[in-house]
Amino acid sequence: xxxxxxxxxxxxxxxxxxxxxxxxxxxxxxxxxxxxxxxxxxxxxxxxxxxxxxxxxxxxxxxxxxxxxxxxxxxxxxxxxxxxxxxxxxxxxxxxxxxxxxxxxxxxxxxxxxxxxxxxxxxxxxxxxxxxxxxxxxxxxxxxxxxxxxxxxxxxxxxxxx
Numbered sequence: 001x002x003x004x005x006x007x008x009x010x011x012x013x014x015x016x017x018x019x020x021x022x023x024x025x026x027x028x029x030x031x032x033x034x035x036x037x038x039x040x041x042x043x044x045x046x047x048x049x050x051x052x053x054x055x056x057x058x059x060x061x062x063x064x065x066x067x068x069x070x071x072x073x074x075x076x077x078x079x080x081x082x083x084x085x086x087x088x089x090x091x092x093x094x095x096x097x098x099x100x101x102x103x104x105x106x107x108x109x110x111x112x113x114x115x116x117x118x119x120x121x122x123x124x125x126x127x128x129x130x131x132x133x134x135x136x137x138x139x140x141x142x143x144x145x146x147x148x149x150x151x152x153x154x155x156x157x158x159x160x161x162x
Contacts, residue, residue: 077119086125088132
């Protein structure tokens with residue numbers, strides 16, 4: 001299937017979602033969440049489309065996208081690895097875990113591997129301080145994470161690619 005057809009299908013899916021929600025600013029975050037779920041990120045054309053459909057200025061949409069760390073304007077990998085750097089996690093060695101992920105994947109925080117499989121990101125706080133240090137991969141939470149766990153986690157998600 002050609003990439004234009006894929007993108008067209010994604011816009012159609014977003015259109016169907018927006019048709020079911022209030023057509024105003026109150027639906028902005030909900031629409032952005034769904035758009036990021038569909039597209040994997042929020043490129044300019046998707047932000048413009050949402051602004052148009054919700055009758056909200058594009059600058060307002062962009063302001064929300066850039067304010068919340070959940071949203072991204074760059075493509076992410078299939079597996080997004082988030083390392084919590086909140087106080088409890090940092091004190092328990094989250095910085096060393098981040099360094100190990102960067103070393104193993106040969107990318108820095110905020111970057112995606114060339115094969116598009118992994119993105120490393122840093123969060124301010126996951127809100128699971130009792131599990132510190134915390135790492136998430138997509139929606140899966142790993143508590144009491146150790147530097148030694150890095151290779152195992154990467155391997156387990158790499159095996160899913162086979």
